[in-house]
Amino acid sequence: MNPIALLLLALSMSTDAFSVAISKGTSLKNPRFTEAFRMGVIFGTIEAITPIIGWLIGHSATSFVDAAFIEAWDHWVAFVILAALGMHMLYEGFKPSNESVEAPRRHSFFKLAITAFGTSIDAMAVGVSLAFIEVNILLAAGLIGLATTVMVTLGVMLGKVLGSLIGHRAEIFGGVMLIAIGAWILLSHLQ
Template sequence: MSFGELFILAVGLSMDAFAVAVCKGLCFRKIKFGNALTVGLWFGIFQAGMPVIGYILGVQFREQISAVDHWIAFVLLGLIGANMIKEACAKEDCEGVCSADEDMELNPKSMLMLAIATSIDALAVGITFAFLNVSIVPAVSLIGVITLVCSTAGVYIGHAFGARLKSKAELGGGIILVLMGFKILMEHLGILSF
């Protein structure tokens, strides 16, 4: 994968975390940079860590399924993207993201659950990286940094504009992932060459 492709993929993956960060922004009466950065760090670290786990798992099976790896990448990215699109169209609000007590917004237990929930799709992308022989360290570093920046900004955006951008972010991220999966499949089938 080229840097541009990895960048686009990282942006697509970060949209789930961005959407939840937007909701977190609604939970604070007053935004402090430290709070926004904390949200960004939780999501960025998990979004970078999960592909490493997926990559390690994928490397174990890379030799056995190298003939169909492009199909696996296509299906995984397509399913993740389709799920994000479905969530965007569900018109869910930010219910369940805010704590009853504002002081508990950054509670490690709740942030851990949110970070895991928003990064499960990155685990599947890590498996895809193993099949595509992607250089894992630069890839996960880029994913982590982009998610950190998007999530930190998402807290501010959510505080300023409300949840209006949540579904648009999930929709955009889902479309990006579906298109990336389609592109990988078309390249491996020899239909496209970039």
């Protein structure tokens, strides 16, 4: 996987966390940078760990299957998983949100970690699909974690201004990017 595709993957993996961060920023009164950065680090760390876990699961499955069989199907597996995740993100992005968020008094580590894990499930599935193609998982996970840290920090800081404007659109963008990356992987292997 080339560096541009890895960067696009990292950005698309961080969009759901960005949406959550916008929501959190909207619910805070004048969020401070230190709180935004703290949230970014928590989300980024968890988002970097989950694709490695997924990759280990996918990589261990490859030892039970012939390498030629994997090479014949790896791009299809990656495409199906990324396209399915992308379509799910599109569905969530277009679904109307009727939930009202209560302003928190403080952000506890436990609640942030649970929320971060919830937004990183897709990164674990992506890690499984990355085990079937040639990719440096540590680089991919590091980029995903870094992108998530930056996006969450920015999302919290910009949440007050941007929350109602692009909250769901960020997830739509991420869904489109996952589908495009899956299609790119498929097309590059079919040629």
